[in-house]
Amino acid sequence: MPSVRRVAHEFLERQGLTTVFGNPGSNELPFLADLPDGFRYVLGLHEGAVVAMADSYAQATGRPVLVNLHAASGSGNAMGALTNAMASRTPLVIVAGQQVRSAVGPEANLANVDPSALMKPLVGWAAEPACAQDVPRALAQAVFEARLQRRPTYLSVPYDDWAAATDDNGPAVLDRQVQRASAPATEQGRRLVERVRSARRPVLVLGGDIDSADLFDDAVRLAERLGGPVWAAPSLFRLPFPNRHPLFRGVLPAGIAPVCEAFEGHDLVLVLGAPVFRYHEHLPGRYLPEGTRLIQVTEDASAAARAPMGEALVADPGAVVDLLVKALDAPTAPGGAYRPASEPLTAEGPCLHPEEVFAALRDELPADTTYVVESTSTNSSWWRQMDLRRPGSYYFPAAGGLGFGLPGAVGVAMAQPDRPVVGVIGDGSANYGITALWTAARQHVPLTVVLLRNGTYGALRWFGGLLGVPDAPGMDIPGIDFTRIAEGYGVRAHHAAGAGELRALLAERPDGPRLIQVDTALTTPS
Known part of the structure; x- marks a missing residue:
């Protein structure tokens, strides 16, 4: 039977995860042995830089990417960067080198006695296979969980597992595919269209997921049909809308009271591709003005569940944008002249403003x-x-x-x-x-x-x-x-x-x- 390492490498190659960002330690060397010619290893000199490079690479390509880290201390060095990847819902697949199985219980040097607990809640899924023969299946789960959840995943693998032989079922993962479709049901879509159509003064709030999902231009078409102001959600990590478009009002302030103030006079707040909301400064107040309804559309079920107000529809924002663009009338606010930038401020002395x-x-x-x-x-x-x-x-x-x-x-x-x-x-x-x-x-x-x-x-x-x-x-x-x-x-x-x-x-x-x-x-x- 082929080795666990060989099956893992072939699975990763079939899934397109052939660029590896890493900073190797002794526990990682057995995984990196015999890496196929089509793989590219990108070395970073610190685990925080490794994860940040992989984070932005995955965001820019729109595909999961493989990260190879050391066990406890190396993974710990990466945790600060993982906070960003988790918040941007970046599909990183982190494979970490664990000590040999017989050395984990006695807590030998470089062992991580509880790898799943170490990385949570900074990853969407974390595990260590119960035996070497389960490594290919667990690696496949890490890839599919990252793709489905759009969050980092973490798999700790004892380094003696890679040379072990698979069992008869090991190669079964090679042909696996997992896909997702999440358009709103007919009745859900009908209710949403009715509420948007009946709004007298709607306001649109767009999150970074709009740009991540390549919906930037679609968001412009929807905004021009709605004809109301457009805000970017607070704590913005990607720009979802042209920032000098005549409908754009800027990035919402990251405080409860000023967000509420920004929504004054609007009867409907439609939030697409963003949590509700990622506040920062502690500026307490009402979440929404009296009489204002908020509807959130997101693929992120946890973001929908934890929101403190409004209604939520867990669905693909792209499908909802397409539905609304088709259902609404011709643009009420066609794209006009973009706002010019103001004359830049200058500073006194040798420094530039x-x-x-x-x-x-x-x-x-x-x-x-x-x-x-x-x-x-x-x-x-x-x-x-x-x-x-x-x-x-x-x-x-x-x-x-x-x-x-x-x-x-x-x-x-x-x-x-x-x-x-x-x-x-x-x-x-x-x-x-x-x-x-x-x-x-x-x-x-x-x-x-x-x-x-x-x-x-x-x-x-x-x-x-x-x-x-x-x-x-x-x-x-x-x-x-x-x-x-x-x-x-x-x-x-x-x-x-x-x-x-x-x-x-x-x-x-x-x-x-x-x-x-x-x-x-x-x-x-x-």
Whole structure:
């Protein structure tokens, strides 16, 4: 009989999981032995960077991706990045190396005595097979659970299992396929259409799942038929709608009271592809204005179940958008002129205002550029200046876990080498995922990293004021020269001293990774 490893490799190949993001330890080597020629192993120098690269790669390709991690300590290093992958519902399949079976009970070094418990609730499914012969089936379940749930899964495999022989049933997994269809039933669809048609002042709220599901342009068609304002759901990780469309009102504030205020005067709130809602700042109040009805449509059953208000329909948002577009009349608000950006603010002294940086990005880079953003203190400046009209234009750490931005930009650039990719990274964030620069150089991805350096944790300073803690320690990180760090990892680097130099550098088209450091004035997220 073939070995467990051989069956596993063939199954992964048939399922298209041939790109492996990893950082190997001793327990992983038996899985990696005899890896077929069609596989590509992408090495990251820290498990957090590995998961963030895989997260963005899976989002950009729309397909599950394999992650290979070490047991307890290595998996623990990845958990911060997993918070983002869980929140963005990214189908990562994590296979971790466990100690040999006989060494787990005595808690030998590098053993993980309870691997499933370690990773929950940061994965949608976690297991360790009860015996070596169950590994192929369990691996198949990990892949299908990730695909069906659109969440990371975690499989811990004792490393002596890979060389074991399968039994007669082992190869049965090779031809398995699991598919899902979730259009609303006829009566459900009829009721939804009636409620939308009867609304006098509907408002549409779109989540990152709309862009993940390639429904960006469909959402525009629906919005123009509804004719009401469009908001992006709070804590946005993907942009679901053109941000300068005349109907777009921006990203909802991440607090209960201001969200309620935004819905004043509307009788129906239709939420597509988003939880209700991912609040952040503690600003209590009513969930909804008096007389306002909320209907949520999501594929995420857990998001529907935990919502504190409104009605929910667990269904494919794409099927619902198609249903409503067909049922509603011709556009009441046809797409008109997109709103222009305002004149960028400037800063006193040698530093640039972030708005000057973002205006340069908008003006000098191609319209189809993809941006991976992790500069939280410049959030308001970003939306005032950028003009994003295409699907897949924006990625952000879904759970706010720092360390996504740099490796995330590498992952997106690997997934779409024919589209310009720019990482917009704050200096506070950059240090969490700085090792991704080595992978960018190793993979020779055509990536531009714009590093905004203000020498402080700007978002934390803003929160300090919000929470009445203006004098908290540890806010400043002066004196870091990221150009020298980048060069040490093999990435070309420049320090742009002014707006003119920045624009000239952006006008160049890189054939490999580069970093542009810009000194910026301190701003606040809103």
